[in-house]
Amino acid sequence: MSGAGLFIRRSAPDDAEAIARLMATAFGDDDRQPAFTAEWWRWKYAGNPAGYHGLVALDPEGKIVGHYGGVPADVRVDGAWLTFGQNCDSCSDPAVRRGLRNPGLFVRLAQAYASTYGIPGQDAVMYGLPNRNVHRIASRYMDYWMLRQQWLLVANGEPGPPTPGIRVHEATSFDDEVTALYERLAPRYRCMARRDARVLNWRFRDAPGAAYRITLARDEGDATLRAYAVHRRARMMGHDVGLLMDWLCDPDDHEAGQAIQSVVRSFHGTHGRHAVAFVCPTSSTWFGRFQQWGFRVLPASYMMVARPFAHELDPRLLREHWFYTLADFDIF
Amino acid sequence: MGQHVIRAASEADWDRVADGFARHADRDPARTRATVAHAMRDNPHGASGIVALDARDRVVGHLGVTHLPMRIRGDDYVFGRFYACFIDPAYRTGGVHSLFIELDEMFREAFESRDRLAAVFGQWDELDWWFLRHTRGHKAIATSIDLCRAAAGALPTGEIRITGVDDGARSPAVLDVGACGVRRDGAFHAWRTAVPGANDRGWCAWREDALVGVAIARDRRDERLLVDWAVAPDDDAAGHALLAAVVGDGHVPVRARFWTSDAFTLALFQAAGFSVEAGTEAYLSTRTVVPGIDYLSLSQSWHVTMADAGVHPLPRLTIGEPIVYPPPPGTADGRGRYGH
Numbered sequence: 001m002s003g004a005g006l007f008i009r010r011s012a013p014d015d016a017e018a019i020a021r022l023m024a025t026a027f028g029d030d031d032r033q034p035a036f037t038a039e040w041w042r043w044k045y046a047g048n049p050a051g052y053h054g055l056v057a058l059d060p061e062g063k064i065v066g067h068y069g070g071v072p073a074d075v076r077v078d079g080a081w082l083t084f085g086q087n088c089d090s091c092s093d094p095a096v097r098r099g100l101r102n103p104g105l106f107v108r109l110a111q112a113y114a115s116t117y118g119i120p121g122q123d124a125v126m127y128g129l130p131n132r133n134v135h136r137i138a139s140r141y142m143d144y145w146m147l148r149q150q151w152l153l154v155a156n157g158e159p160g161p162p163t164p165g166i167r168v169h170e171a172t173s174f175d176d177e178v179t180a181l182y183e184r185l186a187p188r189y190r191c192m193a194r195r196d197a198r199v200l201n202w203r204f205r206d207a208p209g210a211a212y213r214i215t216l217a218r219d220e221g222d223a224t225l226r227a228y229a230v231h232r233r234a235r236m237m238g239h240d241v242g243l244l245m246d247w248l249c250d251p252d253d254h255e256a257g258q259a260i261q262s263v264v265r266s267f268h269g270t271h272g273r274h275a276v277a278f279v280c281p282t283s284s285t286w287f288g289r290f291q292q293w294g295f296r297v298l299p300a301s302y303m304m305v306a307r308p309f310a311h312e313l314d315p316r317l318l319r320e321h322w323f324y325t326l327a328d329f330d331i332f
Numbered sequence: 333m334g335q336h337v338i339r340a341a342s343e344a345d346w347d348r349v350a351d352g353f354a355r356h357a358d359r360d361p362a363r364t365r366a367t368v369a370h371a372m373r374d375n376p377h378g379a380s381g382i383v384a385l386d387a388r389d390r391v392v393g394h395l396g397v398t399h400l401p402m403r404i405r406g407d408d409y410v411f412g413r414f415y416a417c418f419i420d421p422a423y424r425t426g427g428v429h430s431l432f433i434e435l436d437e438m439f440r441e442a443f444e445s446r447d448r449l450a451a452v453f454g455q456w457d458e459l460d461w462w463f464l465r466h467t468r469g470h471k472a473i474a475t476s477i478d479l480c481r482a483a484a485g486a487l488p489t490g491e492i493r494i495t496g497v498d499d500g501a502r503s504p505a506v507l508d509v510g511a512c513g514v515r516r517d518g519a520f521h522a523w524r525t526a527v528p529g530a531n532d533r534g535w536c537a538w539r540e541d542a543l544v545g546v547a548i549a550r551d552r553r554d555e556r557l558l559v560d561w562a563v564a565p566d567d568d569a570a571g572h573a574l575l576a577a578v579v580g581d582g583h584v585p586v587r588a589r590f591w592t593s594d595a596f597t598l599a600l601f602q603a604a605g606f607s608v609e610a611g612t613e614a615y616l617s618t619r620t621v622v623p624g625i626d627y628l629s630l631s632q633s634w635h636v637t638m639a640d641a642g643v644h645p646l647p648r649l650t651i652g653e654p655i656v657y658p659p660p661p662g663t664a665d666g667r668g669r670y671g672h
């Protein structure tokens with residue numbers, strides 16, 4: 001029970017319609033997101049292979065007037081599995097928001113969320129990619145700290161020529177070969193969320209109104225899968241761009257990496273898109289490699305923020321070794 | 333922790349502060365005296381510090397800043413960059429770094445106000461930063477990036493007049509910094525270029541009599557370090573000409589480290605063959621006192637160089653115990669900490 005006659009409890013599948021309605025009221029249409037419907041909630045929350053987190057606030061009549069969600073992910077850190085939770089979809093009914101003194105419903109929900117899920121056995125890290133205004137609130141009330149300024153890698157020009165020895169093709173879903181690729185490459189990344197077929201199919205293929213394209217790179221000789229990429233069209237910086245959402249490739253496999261990024265760029269170029277953009281940590285091998293492939297670094301309005309709750313997670317380890325892409329966030 | 337007194341540092345203290353810092357940071361004492369004198373005593377905009385003295389009148393702790401003239405949305409302010417700070421190891425025990433807190437409390441009371449220091453900032457040791465964030469109100473402005481260019485030959489020079497630092501020192505011209513930046517005039521630029529023992533070289537870019545760019549570079553080992561860099565807003569020609577001067581014949585790699593969100597500067601450097609690297613991803617943190625000037629506004633508009641923030645983070649001031657996360661927001665233990 002919170003102040004002002006509001007009741008806060010964990011969200012449940014029966015809340016899907018009401019949460020979706022509240023989200024639609026609060027945010028309206030958003031080009032980047034699927035429409036806020038019960039189907040959307042069931043996919044994003046109930047369908048997540050890593051489970052879901054969420055709190056709702058109810059008014060005295062039992063109407064849902066606030067929501068604070070979390071999308072957990074299984075992250076392997078130096079061989080140990082931990083849960084990292086992306087906090088998202090926080091919203092409150094404007095009528096209730098106006099009636100509360102500081103801190104408002106948003107903050108009350110956020111703090112209830114942290115005390116519910118930021119405890120041993122739950123989220124080892126809560127994180128997000130807010131713009132600076134949201135960061136101000138998150139920093140003040142949620143104890144988020146800046147992991148780093150986030151940069152964009154953006155390519156405008158023509159990609160290089162096709163890479164010999166690599167065959168690149170489209171797929172409609174992820175299968176066991178992708179899982180095998182992930183399991184083979186996971187030890188190369190000290191800190192990375194699970195990227196097997198089950199997770200990837202949920203994140204991309206099954207998303208309502210899925211706008212994602214899956215591209216695979218194989219060895220031309222024995223057809224071994226060497227890399228995958230997921231990409232889509234998006235509006236960014238006032239332009240129609242191609243967005244490289246996710247990427248998994250052996251950091252030493254220059255040919256597969258070169259081939260798949262080149263094909264993704266060509267695809268968006270032929271569809272008249274202004275540029276192709278990618279997000280990854282500055283500390284990642286890929287940050288330098290993409291620059292070698294002609295991508296340029298631009299400032300982004302986002303800050304990568306996090307709040308560890310597990311004592312073994314030194315902030316420096318997260319900065320230096322946590323590999324993430326836009327697949328780990330819900331903004332596109 | 334032994335007996336000690338705390339008071340504002342005076343000009344007579346800088347040598348003793350330098351000696352304490354040299355001991356603490358394992359630096360050459362004579363050179364440290366020279367660099368501390370340069371940064372604190374000779375700074376044309378001054379310096380501020382608090383010292384702790386033991387019963388034998390020995391400086392056992394110092395928390396001080398070298399002043400930085402700033403212009404923000406047309407108004408002038410002074411910021412302070414933490415410099416030559418140290419606490420004798422014997423005085424780092426006794427709870428949560430108690431002498432550090434004592435020094436910081438007195439520093440805040442004595443110096444941090446609209447008319448004196450509108451903000452203090454610095455690059456801290458990682459554990460110190462964690463401590464300052466949770467207990468002393470410091471907020472991260474940015475993490476650093478490195479811009480690196482291999483030895484890849486000279487750059488085209490262009491039409492902008494480039495001079496050495498001496499010409500600039502005689503001019504009253506002040507570089508236009510746009511919405512937010514360090515107020516660089518000729519005298520300040522000349523002082524910054526004269527770091528003892530560093531062999532720095534400075535350049536000024538001129539459009540007729542207007543100062544449109546300054547740069548300072550330091551040659552060390554196998555690379556040239558771009559210590560300072562500022563160009564008038566969106567002056568592409570000045571930027572290219574200045575960068576050509578810094579790169580010179582292009583026979584040595586060049587490295588710059590910025591805390592910035594400045595798209596213009598990033599584009600300029602990348603067009604000249606620089607790539608962006610993580611480097612140390614060092615935090616730059618600040619504590620501000622003026623409404624409207626906060627870590628987020630600085631994060632968006634302040635292009636910070638190593639001359640502003642220091643080439644290295646400060647050596648650790650705390651006893652270096654592991655990070656202890658405070659209780660989560662919303663819990664009973666966390667109450668009072670996050671805006672309840």
